[in-house]
Amino acid sequence: MSSDETRSLLIVDDEARILSALRRTLRREGYEILTAETAEEALRILDERSVDAILSDNKMPVMNGSEFLREAARRCPNAVRMIITGWTEEIPPSQLESLGVCALVSKPWDDDKLKATLRRALGL
Amino acid sequence: MGFASSKVCILVVEAASGKRGIAAALSRLGDDARLEFHTDTETSIARARSGEVDVVVVDLGLGGDAERLMDSLRRDGPPAIVVDDRLSNDRALEWFRRGAADCVALEGGDAELLAVVVLEQIRRWRAIHERGAAENRIRELEHYSESVVQNMNSAVLVVDQDGTVTTSNAPAVEILGRSTKALLGQSVIDWFKDASGKGMLASTLADGRTFKGAESQITRPNGAVLPIGISIAPIADGNGVTHGAVATFQDLTGIQQLQRQLLQSEKMASIGQLAAGVAHEINNPMGFIHANLFQMAEYLSDLRRVWTQVELLQKAVSRAEMAEIQRTSERLAGIVDETDVDFLLTDLAKAIRESQEGSERIRHIVHDLRDFSYPDSGRQVVADVNQCLESTANIVWPMMKHLVVLEKEYSDLPAVTCFPMQLKQVFMNLLVNAYQAIEERLGDAAHRSGETGRIQLRTEPTGNHVRITITDDGVGIDAENLDRIFDPFFTTKKVGSGTGLGLSTTYSIVQRHGGTIQVESTPDDGTTFRILLPVDGADVVG
Numbered sequence: 041m042s043s044d045e046t047r048s049l050l051i052v053d054d055e056a057r058i059l060s061a062l063r064r065t066l067r068r069e070g071y072e073i074l075t076a077e078t079a080e081e082a083l084r085i086l087d088e089r090s091v092d093a094i095l096s097d098n099k100m101p102v103m104n105g106s107e108f109l110r111e112a113a114r115r116c117p118n119a120v121r122m123i124i125t126g127w128t129e130e131i132p133p134s135q136l137e138s139l140g141v142c143a144l145v146s147k148p149w150d151d152d153k154l155k156a157t158l159r160r161a162l163g164l
Numbered sequence: 165m166g167f168a169s170s171k172v173c174i175l176v177v178e179a180a181s182g183k184r185g186i187a188a189a190l191s192r193l194g195d196d197a198r199l200e201f202h203t204d205t206e207t208s209i210a211r212a213r214s215g216e217v218d219v220v221v222v223d224l225g226l227g228g229d230a231e232r233l234m235d236s237l238r239r240d241g242p243p244a245i246v247v248d249d250r251l252s253n254d255r256a257l258e259w260f261r262r263g264a265a266d267c268v269a270l271e272g273g274d275a276e277l278l279a280v281v282v283l284e285q286i287r288r289w290r291a292i293h294e295r296g297a298a299e300n301r302i303r304e305l306e307h308y309s310e311s312v313v314q315n316m317n318s319a320v321l322v323v324d325q326d327g328t329v330t331t332s333n334a335p336a337v338e339i340l341g342r343s344t345k346a347l348l349g350q351s352v353i354d355w356f357k358d359a360s361g362k363g364m365l366a367s368t369l370a371d372g373r374t375f376k377g378a379e380s381q382i383t384r385p386n387g388a389v390l391p392i393g394i395s396i397a398p399i400a401d402g403n404g405v406t407h408g409a410v411a412t413f414q415d416l417t418g419i420q421q422l423q424r425q426l427l428q429s430e431k432m433a434s435i436g437q438l439a440a441g442v443a444h445e446i447n448n449p450m451g452f453i454h455a456n457l458f459q460m461a462e463y464l465s466d467l468r469r470v471w472t473q474v475e476l477l478q479k480a481v482s483r484a485e486m487a488e489i490q491r492t493s494e495r496l497a498g499i500v501d502e503t504d505v506d507f508l509l510t511d512l513a514k515a516i517r518e519s520q521e522g523s524e525r526i527r528h529i530v531h532d533l534r535d536f537s538y539p540d541s542g543r544q545v546v547a548d549v550n551q552c553l554e555s556t557a558n559i560v561w562p563m564m565k566h567l568v569v570l571e572k573e574y575s576d577l578p579a580v581t582c583f584p585m586q587l588k589q590v591f592m593n594l595l596v597n598a599y600q601a602i603e604e605r606l607g608d609a610a611h612r613s614g615e616t617g618r619i620q621l622r623t624e625p626t627g628n629h630v631r632i633t634i635t636d637d638g639v640g641i642d643a644e645n646l647d648r649i650f651d652p653f654f655t656t657k658k659v660g661s662g663t664g665l666g667l668s669t670t671y672s673i674v675q676r677h678g679g680t681i682q683v684e685s686t687p688d689d690g691t692t693f694r695i696l697l698p699v700d701g702a703d704v705v706g
Contacts, residue, residue, distance in 0.1 A: 057449070057521070060515075064511065102614040103614060126444040151458050
């Protein structure tokens, strides 16, 4: 992948305000940003198209972040996967590994670190 | 001291063995009398003082030895009867003066009298002896009970039928803050701070009722009020008539402090269990507020760039420098376009609104938590049980919302006299348990497939009580564990996820409120807890 291509990022969080805040934060980063408030909605998006990166909340109703990422990996195996959560302790490191998660972001996040993490994950 | 046996012992001190027929005279007493014959004075004195002898018969034929013997028995010996062949009145009088209990002449047909006289003297001697023993026993008992009362750790007061203090001990003096002198003869009734204490004592004195481990308060002369635990029992005679009451009591200040500490630490432990849920609930809004603030700062610097051009434009307009106006206008249009001012203004307003909502959410959570973690004042107050239940449900909601549907059915309730913080802890324990039971039934996150559980909260008034029902459709409790769930330290949870104190604390809090708690459970189907609380608070009496 060359660096001038626009990278697509799918953000999943049941909190709409988190989605709009992340949009604001990443506004100038040049990503194509897609958002979903539930894992089901996100999976429907992935049925339609592929993305370069997925950033998902963990604690969500019905299907949580880990379950979603497992499903997402099947539909879009090349996307890098990241988790963003308000309580990082709830996810054991072994689980992160088995899900192929490359980064764990905690809420509240540091804007610059988040941007750097995304760039690194996307190999930019 | 008493008699060695019920058989009487008669010591006969003779001048020469068997000479006067004393033995014959006493033989009429039969087997009940043991006769001991001596001729030696020293031995006789020793035997007479042994405590085993009931009466001494002294043969005046002993001469000077008889006098010595009589003198030595005079003070503390058993009664002595002197016998001689003949006894003139003068001589008898002389022996009476020497301490003889009686005098009997053996000649002239009076020998038969000897047995009668001996028996009479024994009867008198024993009567005196027994009275002395009984008096000694009473003195011993008084001493014993006095030392028991004085050395007890509990304070003791004995009052008569009017409630006037007749006995007190050192702990009573200490707790009541009054000297022994100031206690005795005073009426105890007015020292009780609350009506319940007065009522208990009055009911003991009037109806003979007994109270055990009741709580009350007393007022010290300096105005200080002390919580006490008190037991009161009537003092009744053999006919069941009450003559007063005995009260034992302890200062509960320390115990109540410990109780409060224990409650508080249990409560803090349950807050610990909620940490993950609360962290989520706070970190989500914190997350977007934090990010929004940084973005708003960027928006502001973009808008400042626009404003700088606006100021330059104003200056150019005021000087009517057309070329400058033209240049600045173009720059302004370029920056407005570049920074997307329309979007900035719209999104800034949106970011502010969203952040305000987020901070309001955090304020609520912190308020509920603070509300929950405050210790009770130690005094019952009037509170709204619906509100207690609702604010507790608000705290646990973030933890369970992804797994649970919460159904609430609150009825209008009368205000309940209670310890609101303790009730909130009860609701917290039951809600956390209900949630964990559902979590256990639904199993591992990976196998849940979107299924959720249900918790129902119901409140309703029933006569002088309010009923709170909490039902879950969780994993349920096995029948063999159902009897033990309120035991301290009983837990079926994994090590580290339960203290085993939740339900036992719950039970004791409900009991402290004079209420009851019942549980019904079907394995794999769910559990229902029903709490019944008296509207007027704990009945301290009884």
